Amino acid sequence: MSEELHARLRQRGRASVDFLANMGFGMSDMRNSVEEEIKRIVPDPDALPDDLDQRDARMQQSLGASTAYRASQAVGEWMATHHGLTAKHAFEEVRDEIEPVLKKFEEGGSTVEASPDMEAPAYWDGVDFHRTAGGWEEHEYQGYIHADIVHTRLVAKSFPGGIWSQRLMVAGLAPKDHYDKIIDLGCSTGHFTRALQETYPDAEITGVDLSLKTIQQAQRLGNANGWSWKLYQRPAEDTGFEAESFDLAGSYILLHEIPAHTIKQLFKEAFRLLKPGGDMIMSDVTRYSDLDKLAVWRADAGAKYGGEPHWRESASLDLAEIAREAGFVDVTAQSYPPFNYPHVVQGRKPA
Amino acid sequence: MNADPKSYNKPDRNMLLESDVDSLAQAVVTLTQELWVLADRQLVTEAVLAKHGIDLAEEVDLHQPDEDLQAKLDDRSRAIMKRVFNSLAGISSDE
Ligand SMILES: C[S@@+](CC[C@H](N)C(=O)[O-])C[C@H]1O[C@@H](n2cnc3c(N)ncnc32)[C@H](O)[C@@H]1O
Numbered sequence: 001m002s003e004e005l006h007a008r009l010r011q012r013g014r015a016s017v018d019f020l021a022n023m024g025f026g027m028s029d030m031r032n033s034v035e036e037e038i039k040r041i042v043p044d045p046d047a048l049p050d051d052l053d054q055r056d057a058r059m060q061q062s063l064g065a066s067t068a069y070r071a072s073q074a075v076g077e078w079m080a081t082h083h084g085l086t087a088k089h090a091f092e093e094v095r096d097e098i099e100p101v102l103k104k105f106e107e108g109g110s111t112v113e114a115s116p117d118m119e120a121p122a123y124w125d126g127v128d129f130h131r132t133a134g135g136w137e138e139h140e141y142q143g144y145i146h147a148d149i150v151h152t153r154l155v156a157k158s159f160p161g162g163i164w165s166q167r168l169m170v171a172g173l174a175p176k177d178h179y180d181k182i183i184d185l186g187c188s189t190g191h192f193t194r195a196l197q198e199t200y201p202d203a204e205i206t207g208v209d210l211s212l213k214t215i216q217q218a219q220r221l222g223n224a225n226g227w228s229w230k231l232y233q234r235p236a237e238d239t240g241f242e243a244e245s246f247d248l249a250g251s252y253i254l255l256h257e258i259p260a261h262t263i264k265q266l267f268k269e270a271f272r273l274l275k276p277g278g279d280m281i282m283s284d285v286t287r288y289s290d291l292d293k294l295a296v297w298r299a300d301a302g303a304k305y306g307g308e309p310h311w312r313e314s315a316s317l318d319l320a321e322i323a324r325e326a327g328f329v330d331v332t333a334q335s336y337p338p339f340n341y342p343h344v345v346q347g348r349k350p351a
Numbered sequence: 352m353n354a355d356p357k358s359y360n361k362p363d364r365n366m367l368l369e370s371d372v373d374s375l376a377q378a379v380v381t382l383t384q385e386l387w388v389l390a391d392r393q394l395v396t397e398a399v400l401a402k403h404g405i406d407l408a409e410e411v412d413l414h415q416p417d418e419d420l421q422a423k424l425d426d427r428s429r430a431i432m433k434r435v436f437n438s439l440a441g442i443s444s445d446e
Binding site for chain 2: 010012016022023026027028029033067068072075077078086
Protein backbone atom coordinates (compact mmCIF):
# COMPACT_ATOMS: atom_id res chain seq x y z
CA MET A 1 0.00 0.00 0.00
CA SER A 2 1.37 3.39 -0.92
CA GLU A 3 2.06 5.50 2.20
CA GLU A 4 -0.28 8.22 1.07
CA LEU A 5 -3.14 5.74 0.89
CA HIS A 6 -2.42 4.41 4.36
CA ALA A 7 -4.77 6.20 6.76
CA ARG A 8 -3.44 7.67 9.98
CA LEU A 9 -6.19 6.41 12.23
CA ARG A 10 -7.33 8.43 15.21
CA GLN A 11 -6.83 6.99 18.66
CA ARG A 12 -10.23 5.39 19.08
CA GLY A 13 -10.23 3.63 15.75
CA ARG A 14 -6.58 2.73 15.99
CA ALA A 15 -6.90 1.19 19.45
CA SER A 16 -10.09 -0.68 18.51
CA VAL A 17 -8.36 -2.14 15.48
CA ASP A 18 -5.25 -2.98 17.51
CA PHE A 19 -7.48 -4.74 19.98
CA LEU A 20 -8.73 -7.02 17.23
CA ALA A 21 -5.22 -7.52 15.90
CA ASN A 22 -4.11 -8.69 19.35
CA MET A 23 -7.05 -10.97 20.03
CA GLY A 24 -5.27 -14.07 18.80
CA PHE A 25 -2.65 -13.52 21.50
CA GLY A 26 -5.26 -12.64 24.10
CA MET A 27 -7.04 -15.90 23.35
CA SER A 28 -3.92 -18.05 23.55
CA ASP A 29 -4.53 -19.61 26.99
CA MET A 30 -8.11 -20.32 26.06
CA ARG A 31 -7.02 -21.88 22.78
CA ASN A 32 -4.34 -23.97 24.46
CA SER A 33 -6.90 -25.26 26.86
CA VAL A 34 -9.17 -26.22 23.94
CA GLU A 35 -6.23 -27.97 22.26
CA GLU A 36 -5.65 -30.06 25.39
CA GLU A 37 -9.29 -30.99 25.36
CA ILE A 38 -9.14 -31.94 21.67
CA LYS A 39 -6.12 -34.16 22.29
CA ARG A 40 -8.03 -35.90 25.03
CA ILE A 41 -11.21 -36.50 23.05
CA VAL A 42 -9.53 -37.28 19.70
CA PRO A 43 -6.59 -39.57 20.42
CA ASP A 44 -6.75 -40.86 16.85
CA PRO A 45 -7.99 -38.49 14.10
CA ASP A 46 -8.44 -41.43 11.69
CA ALA A 47 -11.23 -42.75 13.91
CA LEU A 48 -13.38 -39.66 13.32
CA PRO A 49 -16.45 -40.09 11.07
CA ASP A 50 -15.83 -39.76 7.33
CA ASP A 51 -18.92 -37.67 6.77
CA LEU A 52 -18.04 -34.04 7.48
CA ASP A 53 -21.38 -33.17 9.06
CA GLN A 54 -21.23 -36.20 11.30
CA ARG A 55 -17.65 -35.38 12.17
CA ASP A 56 -18.63 -31.88 13.18
CA ALA A 57 -21.60 -33.17 15.19
CA ARG A 58 -19.25 -35.52 17.05
CA MET A 59 -16.73 -32.76 17.75
CA GLN A 60 -19.38 -30.28 18.82
CA GLN A 61 -20.93 -32.80 21.15
CA SER A 62 -17.63 -33.67 22.80
CA LEU A 63 -16.25 -30.15 22.93
CA GLY A 64 -19.57 -28.71 24.01
CA ALA A 65 -18.79 -29.92 27.52
CA SER A 66 -15.70 -27.69 27.68
CA THR A 67 -16.17 -24.21 29.12
CA ALA A 68 -13.00 -23.08 27.37
CA TYR A 69 -14.37 -24.28 24.01
CA ARG A 70 -17.70 -22.55 24.48
CA ALA A 71 -15.97 -19.37 25.60
CA SER A 72 -13.56 -19.45 22.65
CA GLN A 73 -16.51 -19.87 20.30
CA ALA A 74 -18.25 -16.90 21.87
CA VAL A 75 -15.17 -14.70 21.58
CA GLY A 76 -14.63 -15.94 18.03
CA GLU A 77 -18.20 -14.98 17.23
CA TRP A 78 -17.53 -11.50 18.49
CA MET A 79 -14.46 -11.20 16.26
CA ALA A 80 -16.49 -12.42 13.30
CA THR A 81 -19.28 -9.94 13.81
CA HIS A 82 -17.16 -6.98 14.93
CA HIS A 83 -14.09 -6.81 12.71
CA GLY A 84 -15.97 -5.19 9.84
CA LEU A 85 -17.80 -2.76 12.09
CA THR A 86 -14.67 -1.75 13.93
CA ALA A 87 -12.85 -1.15 10.65
CA LYS A 88 -15.73 0.92 9.33
CA HIS A 89 -15.88 3.08 12.45
CA ALA A 90 -12.12 3.61 12.34
CA PHE A 91 -12.49 4.72 8.72
CA GLU A 92 -15.33 7.13 9.48
CA GLU A 93 -13.13 8.92 12.02
CA VAL A 94 -10.59 9.79 9.34
CA ARG A 95 -12.90 9.96 6.35
CA ASP A 96 -12.54 13.72 5.87
CA GLU A 97 -8.76 13.50 5.66
CA ILE A 98 -8.49 10.38 3.53
CA GLU A 99 -11.37 10.96 1.09
CA PRO A 100 -9.51 13.53 -1.05
CA VAL A 101 -6.60 11.09 -1.33
CA LEU A 102 -8.96 8.31 -2.40
CA LYS A 103 -10.60 10.56 -4.98
CA LYS A 104 -7.23 11.69 -6.27
CA PHE A 105 -6.17 8.13 -7.00
CA GLU A 106 -9.37 7.40 -8.87
CA GLU A 107 -7.72 9.44 -11.64
CA GLY A 108 -4.86 7.99 -13.64
CA GLY A 109 -3.89 5.18 -15.95
CA SER A 110 -5.78 2.52 -14.00
CA THR A 111 -9.43 2.42 -14.98
CA VAL A 112 -12.62 0.76 -13.76
CA GLU A 113 -15.52 -0.36 -15.89
CA ALA A 114 -18.61 -0.87 -13.74
CA SER A 115 -21.46 -3.14 -14.80
CA PRO A 116 -24.51 -1.65 -13.12
CA ASP A 117 -26.86 -4.01 -14.97
CA MET A 118 -24.92 -7.15 -14.18
CA GLU A 119 -27.04 -9.79 -12.53
CA ALA A 120 -24.96 -10.83 -9.55
CA PRO A 121 -24.80 -14.63 -9.23
CA ALA A 122 -26.74 -16.22 -6.38
CA TYR A 123 -23.60 -17.81 -4.90
CA TRP A 124 -22.18 -14.34 -4.29
CA ASP A 125 -25.04 -11.84 -4.07
CA GLY A 126 -25.93 -10.88 -0.52
CA VAL A 127 -23.39 -13.25 1.07
CA ASP A 128 -21.33 -11.57 3.79
CA PHE A 129 -18.06 -13.33 2.91
CA HIS A 130 -15.73 -13.50 5.94
CA ARG A 131 -18.88 -12.32 7.72
CA THR A 132 -17.79 -8.80 6.90
CA ALA A 133 -20.75 -6.67 7.88
CA GLY A 134 -22.68 -5.67 4.77
CA GLY A 135 -20.57 -7.84 2.45
CA TRP A 136 -18.23 -6.34 -0.14
CA GLU A 137 -20.55 -3.70 -1.45
CA GLU A 138 -22.35 -2.02 1.44
CA HIS A 139 -20.05 0.89 2.16
CA GLU A 140 -18.98 3.41 -0.44
CA TYR A 141 -15.35 2.79 0.51
CA GLN A 142 -15.65 -0.87 1.44
CA GLY A 143 -12.71 -1.80 -0.78
CA TYR A 144 -10.48 0.72 0.93
CA ILE A 145 -11.68 -0.27 4.39
CA HIS A 146 -11.01 -3.89 3.60
CA ALA A 147 -7.58 -3.36 2.06
CA ASP A 148 -6.12 -0.72 4.35
CA ILE A 149 -7.73 -1.60 7.65
CA VAL A 150 -8.82 -5.24 7.63
CA HIS A 151 -6.01 -6.61 5.49
CA THR A 152 -3.08 -4.38 6.29
CA ARG A 153 -3.74 -3.84 9.97
CA LEU A 154 -5.43 -7.08 10.97
CA VAL A 155 -4.86 -10.01 8.64
CA ALA A 156 -1.28 -9.15 7.67
CA LYS A 157 -0.26 -8.88 11.34
CA SER A 158 -0.77 -12.52 12.13
CA PHE A 159 -1.32 -14.45 8.90
CA PRO A 160 1.02 -17.46 8.85
CA GLY A 161 3.57 -16.98 6.08
CA GLY A 162 2.73 -13.31 5.48
CA ILE A 163 0.06 -12.23 3.02
CA TRP A 164 2.32 -10.16 0.76
CA SER A 165 5.26 -12.51 0.41
CA GLN A 166 2.99 -15.45 -0.41
CA ARG A 167 1.49 -13.56 -3.33
CA LEU A 168 4.90 -12.56 -4.64
CA MET A 169 6.08 -16.14 -4.33
CA VAL A 170 3.11 -17.38 -6.39
CA ALA A 171 3.48 -14.66 -9.02
CA GLY A 172 7.10 -15.73 -9.44
CA LEU A 173 6.13 -19.35 -10.06
CA ALA A 174 4.75 -18.69 -13.52
CA PRO A 175 7.24 -20.31 -15.91
CA LYS A 176 8.21 -17.43 -18.21
CA ASP A 177 10.29 -14.38 -17.36
CA HIS A 178 8.08 -12.09 -19.31
CA TYR A 179 4.36 -11.77 -20.06
CA ASP A 180 2.78 -9.13 -22.28
CA LYS A 181 -0.82 -9.49 -21.18
CA ILE A 182 -1.97 -10.87 -17.86
CA ILE A 183 -5.44 -11.35 -16.46
CA ASP A 184 -6.01 -11.53 -12.69
CA LEU A 185 -9.29 -13.33 -12.03
CA GLY A 186 -11.06 -12.24 -8.83
CA CYS A 187 -8.51 -9.47 -8.37
CA SER A 188 -10.43 -7.79 -5.55
CA THR A 189 -8.46 -4.86 -4.09
CA GLY A 190 -5.40 -5.74 -6.12
CA HIS A 191 -3.02 -7.50 -3.73
CA PHE A 192 -2.16 -10.26 -6.20
CA THR A 193 -2.40 -7.85 -9.13
CA ARG A 194 0.35 -5.89 -7.44
CA ALA A 195 2.50 -8.99 -6.97
CA LEU A 196 2.03 -9.80 -10.67
CA GLN A 197 2.94 -6.27 -11.71
CA GLU A 198 6.02 -6.19 -9.50
CA THR A 199 7.11 -9.55 -10.87
CA TYR A 200 6.38 -8.66 -14.52
CA PRO A 201 6.90 -4.87 -14.57
CA ASP A 202 6.20 -4.48 -18.30
CA ALA A 203 3.03 -6.54 -18.36
CA GLU A 204 -0.31 -5.00 -19.24
CA ILE A 205 -2.69 -6.21 -16.55
CA THR A 206 -6.44 -6.70 -16.66
CA GLY A 207 -8.39 -7.56 -13.52
CA VAL A 208 -11.95 -8.76 -13.08
CA ASP A 209 -14.08 -9.06 -9.97
CA LEU A 210 -17.79 -9.13 -9.21
CA SER A 211 -17.31 -6.49 -6.57
CA LEU A 212 -17.19 -2.91 -7.81
CA LYS A 213 -16.06 -1.51 -4.47
CA THR A 214 -13.02 -3.75 -4.34
CA ILE A 215 -11.85 -2.98 -7.88
CA GLN A 216 -12.24 0.73 -7.15
CA GLN A 217 -9.63 0.19 -4.45
CA ALA A 218 -7.45 -1.78 -6.86
CA GLN A 219 -7.68 1.24 -9.15
CA ARG A 220 -6.40 3.54 -6.39
CA LEU A 221 -3.56 1.15 -5.61
CA GLY A 222 -2.66 0.98 -9.29
CA ASN A 223 -2.74 4.75 -9.73
CA ALA A 224 -0.82 5.42 -6.52
CA ASN A 225 1.97 3.28 -8.00
CA GLY A 226 1.76 4.59 -11.54
CA TRP A 227 0.40 1.33 -12.97
CA SER A 228 -2.23 1.15 -15.71
CA TRP A 229 -4.57 -1.64 -14.75
CA LYS A 230 -7.79 -2.24 -16.69
CA LEU A 231 -10.33 -3.33 -14.12
CA TYR A 232 -13.75 -4.71 -14.92
CA GLN A 233 -16.75 -5.61 -12.81
CA ARG A 234 -17.43 -8.96 -14.44
CA PRO A 235 -17.67 -12.61 -13.45
CA ALA A 236 -14.36 -14.41 -13.83
CA GLU A 237 -16.09 -17.46 -15.30
CA ASP A 238 -17.65 -15.41 -18.07
CA THR A 239 -15.50 -12.37 -18.74
CA GLY A 240 -16.75 -11.48 -22.19
CA PHE A 241 -13.20 -10.79 -23.41
CA GLU A 242 -12.05 -12.04 -26.76
CA ALA A 243 -10.61 -15.54 -26.95
CA GLU A 244 -6.82 -15.86 -27.03
CA SER A 245 -6.14 -12.39 -25.68
CA PHE A 246 -3.86 -13.11 -22.69
CA ASP A 247 -0.45 -14.70 -22.09
CA LEU A 248 -1.00 -15.49 -18.42
CA ALA A 249 -4.25 -16.09 -16.53
CA GLY A 250 -4.02 -16.21 -12.75
CA SER A 251 -6.06 -16.09 -9.59
CA TYR A 252 -5.20 -15.91 -5.92
CA ILE A 253 -7.59 -17.32 -3.29
CA LEU A 254 -10.63 -16.75 -5.47
CA LEU A 255 -11.59 -20.40 -5.85
CA HIS A 256 -12.72 -21.09 -2.28
CA GLU A 257 -15.26 -18.32 -2.66
CA ILE A 258 -17.04 -19.94 -5.57
CA PRO A 259 -18.94 -23.23 -5.90
CA ALA A 260 -17.58 -26.28 -7.73
CA HIS A 261 -19.53 -25.90 -10.98
CA THR A 262 -18.39 -22.27 -11.29
CA ILE A 263 -14.78 -23.32 -10.68
CA LYS A 264 -15.05 -25.69 -13.64
CA GLN A 265 -16.44 -22.88 -15.79
CA LEU A 266 -13.66 -20.62 -14.59
CA PHE A 267 -10.91 -23.00 -15.73
CA LYS A 268 -12.61 -23.30 -19.12
CA GLU A 269 -12.83 -19.54 -19.35
CA ALA A 270 -9.14 -19.16 -18.47
CA PHE A 271 -8.34 -21.69 -21.19
CA ARG A 272 -10.44 -19.78 -23.72
CA LEU A 273 -8.82 -16.46 -22.81
CA LEU A 274 -5.26 -17.68 -23.19
CA LYS A 275 -3.28 -17.48 -26.38
CA PRO A 276 -1.88 -20.84 -27.52
CA GLY A 277 1.14 -21.54 -25.34
CA GLY A 278 -0.21 -19.26 -22.60
CA ASP A 279 0.16 -20.11 -18.91
CA MET A 280 -2.41 -20.57 -16.14
CA ILE A 281 -1.67 -20.25 -12.43
CA MET A 282 -4.42 -20.53 -9.83
CA SER A 283 -3.80 -20.59 -6.12
CA ASP A 284 -6.18 -21.35 -3.36
CA VAL A 285 -6.59 -22.67 0.16
CA THR A 286 -5.21 -25.97 1.48
CA ARG A 287 -6.85 -29.04 -0.04
CA TYR A 288 -8.80 -31.20 2.36
CA SER A 289 -6.93 -34.15 0.83
CA ASP A 290 -3.66 -32.68 2.22
CA LEU A 291 -5.01 -32.68 5.78
CA ASP A 292 -5.84 -35.32 8.38
CA LYS A 293 -9.42 -35.67 9.53
CA LEU A 294 -8.97 -33.41 12.51
CA ALA A 295 -7.35 -30.66 10.49
CA VAL A 296 -10.15 -30.91 7.94
CA TRP A 297 -12.65 -30.49 10.74
CA ARG A 298 -10.81 -27.35 11.89
CA ALA A 299 -10.78 -25.87 8.40
CA ASP A 300 -14.38 -26.83 7.82
CA ALA A 301 -15.54 -25.33 11.11
CA GLY A 302 -13.49 -22.22 10.38
CA ALA A 303 -15.34 -21.90 7.07
CA LYS A 304 -18.72 -22.52 8.66
CA TYR A 305 -18.31 -19.77 11.25
CA GLY A 306 -16.15 -17.56 9.09
CA GLY A 307 -18.60 -16.73 6.31
CA GLU A 308 -17.27 -19.14 3.69
CA PRO A 309 -20.25 -21.01 2.23
CA HIS A 310 -18.34 -22.56 -0.68
CA TRP A 311 -15.09 -23.48 1.07
CA ARG A 312 -15.97 -27.11 1.75
CA GLU A 313 -16.91 -28.06 -1.79
CA SER A 314 -14.12 -25.98 -3.22
CA ALA A 315 -11.35 -27.30 -0.95
CA SER A 316 -12.53 -30.85 -1.64
CA LEU A 317 -11.89 -30.53 -5.39
CA ASP A 318 -8.93 -31.92 -7.26
CA LEU A 319 -7.99 -28.76 -9.14
CA ALA A 320 -5.37 -30.47 -11.32
CA GLU A 321 -8.05 -32.77 -12.68
CA ILE A 322 -10.35 -29.83 -13.39
CA ALA A 323 -7.51 -28.03 -15.16
CA ARG A 324 -6.87 -31.06 -17.37
CA GLU A 325 -10.58 -31.40 -18.14
CA ALA A 326 -10.54 -27.77 -19.27
CA GLY A 327 -7.79 -28.61 -21.76
CA PHE A 328 -4.63 -27.57 -19.94
CA VAL A 329 -1.48 -29.62 -20.36
CA ASP A 330 1.65 -30.03 -18.22
CA VAL A 331 -0.61 -29.57 -15.22
CA THR A 332 1.02 -29.49 -11.79
CA ALA A 333 -0.50 -28.99 -8.37
CA GLN A 334 1.62 -28.21 -5.37
CA SER A 335 0.94 -27.29 -1.77
CA TYR A 336 3.52 -25.15 -0.06
CA PRO A 337 4.99 -25.94 3.35
CA PRO A 338 4.70 -25.53 6.26
CA PHE A 339 0.90 -25.17 6.07
CA ASN A 340 0.19 -26.65 2.64
CA TYR A 341 -0.84 -23.10 1.85
CA PRO A 342 -1.30 -21.86 -0.73
CA HIS A 343 -2.18 -24.72 -3.03
CA VAL A 344 -1.02 -23.78 -6.52
CA VAL A 345 -2.20 -25.30 -9.79
CA GLN A 346 -0.40 -24.52 -13.00
CA GLY A 347 -0.90 -25.53 -16.60
CA ARG A 348 -0.37 -24.47 -20.17
CA LYS A 349 -2.63 -24.10 -23.16
CA PRO A 350 -1.11 -26.21 -25.93
CA ALA A 351 0.65 -24.13 -28.55
CA MET B 352 -48.38 -6.17 56.21
CA ASN B 353 -46.62 -8.17 53.65
CA ALA B 354 -46.38 -11.69 54.91
CA ASP B 355 -42.69 -11.83 54.22
CA PRO B 356 -41.16 -8.34 53.93
CA LYS B 357 -37.71 -9.83 53.93
CA SER B 358 -38.52 -11.39 50.60
CA TYR B 359 -38.07 -7.86 49.29
CA ASN B 360 -34.45 -8.01 50.28
CA LYS B 361 -33.80 -10.44 47.49
CA PRO B 362 -36.80 -10.40 45.24
CA ASP B 363 -37.30 -13.24 42.87
CA ARG B 364 -36.91 -11.67 39.50
CA ASN B 365 -36.77 -12.84 35.92
CA MET B 366 -33.17 -12.36 34.99
CA LEU B 367 -30.77 -14.07 32.65
CA LEU B 368 -31.47 -17.57 31.48
CA GLU B 369 -28.94 -20.09 30.34
CA SER B 370 -29.94 -19.28 26.77
CA ASP B 371 -28.79 -15.71 27.34
CA VAL B 372 -25.18 -16.54 28.05
CA ASP B 373 -24.09 -16.24 24.43
CA SER B 374 -25.33 -12.67 24.30
CA LEU B 375 -23.74 -12.08 27.65
CA ALA B 376 -20.42 -13.23 26.28
CA GLN B 377 -20.80 -10.86 23.33
CA ALA B 378 -21.47 -8.00 25.69
CA VAL B 379 -18.50 -8.90 27.87
CA VAL B 380 -16.14 -8.82 24.92
CA THR B 381 -17.59 -5.53 23.74
CA LEU B 382 -16.95 -4.20 27.21
CA THR B 383 -13.41 -5.49 27.10
CA GLN B 384 -12.85 -3.60 23.90
CA GLU B 385 -14.30 -0.42 25.36
CA LEU B 386 -12.11 -0.78 28.42
CA TRP B 387 -9.13 -1.33 26.24
CA VAL B 388 -9.85 1.79 24.24
CA LEU B 389 -9.80 3.76 27.47
CA ALA B 390 -6.65 2.14 28.79
CA ASP B 391 -4.94 2.70 25.48
CA ARG B 392 -6.00 6.31 25.50
CA GLN B 393 -4.61 6.85 28.93
CA LEU B 394 -1.25 5.45 27.95
CA VAL B 395 -1.11 7.59 24.88
CA THR B 396 -2.11 10.62 26.90
CA GLU B 397 0.72 9.97 29.32
CA ALA B 398 3.18 9.66 26.49
CA VAL B 399 2.03 12.93 24.98
CA LEU B 400 1.84 14.68 28.34
CA ALA B 401 5.32 13.63 29.18
CA LYS B 402 6.49 15.32 26.01
CA HIS B 403 4.64 18.60 26.45
CA GLY B 404 3.51 18.88 30.02
CA ILE B 405 -0.02 19.64 28.85
CA ASP B 406 -3.16 17.79 27.80
CA LEU B 407 -3.63 17.88 24.04
CA ALA B 408 -6.68 15.82 23.07
CA GLU B 409 -6.21 16.30 19.35
CA GLU B 410 -2.60 15.33 19.61
CA VAL B 411 -3.58 12.15 21.40
CA ASP B 412 -6.10 11.39 18.69
CA LEU B 413 -3.57 11.82 15.96
CA HIS B 414 -0.66 10.28 17.79
CA GLN B 415 0.69 7.33 15.85
CA PRO B 416 2.53 5.12 18.31
CA ASP B 417 6.22 4.52 17.68
CA GLU B 418 7.59 1.01 17.96
CA ASP B 419 8.24 1.15 21.69
CA LEU B 420 4.85 2.51 22.58
CA GLN B 421 3.16 0.07 20.19
CA ALA B 422 4.91 -2.84 21.87
CA LYS B 423 3.75 -1.60 25.25
CA LEU B 424 0.20 -1.16 24.00
CA ASP B 425 0.20 -4.64 22.50
CA ASP B 426 1.41 -6.20 25.74
CA ARG B 427 -1.15 -4.40 27.83
CA SER B 428 -4.06 -5.21 25.54
CA ARG B 429 -3.13 -8.88 25.48
CA ALA B 430 -2.91 -8.96 29.27
CA ILE B 431 -6.33 -7.39 29.67
CA MET B 432 -7.86 -9.78 27.17
CA LYS B 433 -6.29 -12.75 28.89
CA ARG B 434 -7.72 -11.79 32.23
CA VAL B 435 -11.23 -11.43 30.88
CA PHE B 436 -11.16 -14.31 28.42
CA ASN B 437 -9.58 -16.68 30.89
CA SER B 438 -12.19 -16.00 33.50
CA LEU B 439 -14.87 -16.50 30.87
CA ALA B 440 -13.23 -19.79 29.92
CA GLY B 441 -12.94 -20.93 33.51
CA ILE B 442 -9.14 -20.91 33.35
CA SER B 443 -7.58 -19.95 36.65
CA SER B 444 -4.98 -17.28 36.41
CA ASP B 445 -2.51 -16.22 39.07
CA GLU B 446 -2.31 -12.64 37.84
C1 LIG C 1 -10.44 -13.52 -1.36
S1 LIG C 1 -10.80 -12.37 -2.59
C2 LIG C 1 -9.49 -12.44 -3.74
C3 LIG C 1 -8.24 -11.86 -3.24
C4 LIG C 1 -7.30 -11.28 -4.23
N1 LIG C 1 -7.08 -12.05 -5.42
C5 LIG C 1 -6.02 -11.04 -3.47
O1 LIG C 1 -4.96 -11.45 -3.91
O2 LIG C 1 -6.10 -10.48 -2.39
C6 LIG C 1 -12.05 -13.08 -3.54
C7 LIG C 1 -12.63 -12.10 -4.52
O3 LIG C 1 -13.27 -12.84 -5.52
C8 LIG C 1 -14.39 -12.13 -5.93
N2 LIG C 1 -15.26 -13.07 -6.62
C9 LIG C 1 -16.00 -14.07 -6.12
N3 LIG C 1 -16.60 -14.76 -7.10
C10 LIG C 1 -16.20 -14.19 -8.27
C11 LIG C 1 -16.47 -14.45 -9.63
N4 LIG C 1 -17.25 -15.44 -10.01
N5 LIG C 1 -15.91 -13.66 -10.54
C12 LIG C 1 -15.09 -12.64 -10.20
N6 LIG C 1 -14.80 -12.35 -8.92
C13 LIG C 1 -15.35 -13.11 -7.96
C14 LIG C 1 -14.93 -11.53 -4.68
O4 LIG C 1 -15.74 -10.41 -4.98
C15 LIG C 1 -13.65 -11.16 -3.95
O5 LIG C 1 -13.27 -9.85 -4.22
